[in-house]
Amino acid sequence: MENGAAKPVIVAIDGPSGTGKSSTSKAVAAQLGLSYLDTGAQYRAITWWMVSNGIDIEDPSAIAAVAGKPEIVSGTDPANPTITVDGTDVAGPIRTQEVTSQVSAVSAVPEVRARITELQRSLATSAEYGIVVEGRDIGTTVLPDADLKIFLTASPEARAARRSGELKGADVHSTREALIKRDAADSSRKTSPLAKADDAVEVDTTELTLPQVIECVVTLVEEKRAAK
Numbered sequence: 001m002e003n004g005a006a007k008p009v010i011v012a013i014d015g016p017s018g019t020g021k022s023s024t025s026k027a028v029a030a031q032l033g034l035s036y037l038d039t040g041a042q043y044r045a046i047t048w049w050m051v052s053n054g055i056d057i058e059d060p061s062a063i064a065a066v067a068g069k070p071e072i073v074s075g076t077d078p079a080n081p082t083i084t085v086d087g088t089d090v091a092g093p094i095r096t097q098e099v100t101s102q103v104s105a106v107s108a109v110p111e112v113r114a115r116i117t118e119l120q121r122s123l124a125t126s127a128e129y130g131i132v133v134e135g136r137d138i139g140t141t142v143l144p145d146a147d148l149k150i151f152l153t154a155s156p157e158a159r160a161a162r163r164s165g166e167l168k169g170a171d172v173h174s175t176r177e178a179l180i181k182r183d184a185a186d187s188s189r190k191t192s193p194l195a196k197a198d199d200a201v202e203v204d205t206t207e208l209t210l211p212q213v214i215e216c217v218v219t220l221v222e223e224k225r226a227a228k
């Protein structure tokens with residue numbers, strides 16, 4: 001861990017599913033003594049709440065009407081990131097197929113995005129040493145003044161192989177189709193879609209190991225910190 005008297009640094013890491021955002025962001029934050037925020041977990045948490053409360057996911061106005069109800073709390077220690085909804089630990093339930101298949105629809109609703117964006121900005125500004133925030137619209141919308149913006153990419157084949165390795169028994173073809181479908185939905189929504197910010201550094205991770213990606217991002221953050 002190193003943070004010393006360094007000024008807080010804000011790092012935005014965006015990209016499609018399975019490009020390595022969470023693994024990279026957590027490791028970079030831990031190595032540099034920064035906080036870490038998984039914004040996908042927040043969208044999953046509000047989706048979990050909608051599903052658990054019987055809200056019709058196909059009705060954006062029904063989702064919008066209750067978007068302010070659940071209290072979502074994210075813990076930002078990279079060694080132990082946590083997520084609760086109304087005091088319940090939902091770290092496990094938000095990773096189910098049921099939530100994954102519905103999160104794009106819920107996160108496309110503008111009232112949901114406004115609510116979650118406010119939480120994200122508040123956590124980013126209160127991080128004493130700085131923070132690595134990962135998601136889909138961090139560099140474009142949530143933190144447009146971030147010190148460093150990274151956009152991770154990887155081929156659909158590499159991403160599907162990584163995910164299939166994670167989900168024991170999942171076949172690569174259906175995993176590839178599912179992630180392409182989710183990326184298409186996330187990229188085509190009207191409100192703050194998945195997109196690379198004009199001033200983001202693009203890192204193609206297809207042929208890189210995870211340690212190589214982490215090293216590349218740590219170097220970029222250190223350069224920014226030295227220049228502050």
Ligand SMILES: Nc1ncnc2c1ncn2[C@@H]1O[C@H](COP(=O)(O)OP(=O)(O)OP(=O)(O)O)[C@@H](O)[C@H]1O
Nearest residue numbers: 016017018019020021022023162166205208209210
């Ligand atoms: N460069 C890499 N080489 C090999 N495997 C990797 C690499 N980067 C990440 N992985 C692995 O790929 C899987 C997906 O990574 P991760 O969850 O970090 O991606 P993500 O972009 O956060 O995905 P999502 O947006 O769906 O949450 C994990 O099992 C991770 O260990």
Ligand SMILES: Nc1ccn([C@H]2C[C@H](O)[C@@H](COP(=O)(O)O)O2)c(=O)n1
Nearest residue numbers: 039040041043103107135136137186
């Ligand atoms: N900044 C963000 C982060 C996430 N989402 C939505 C879209 C994703 O499909 C979903 C789950 O994210 P993951 O856990 O796979 O990173 O959440 C978003 O709209 N904006």
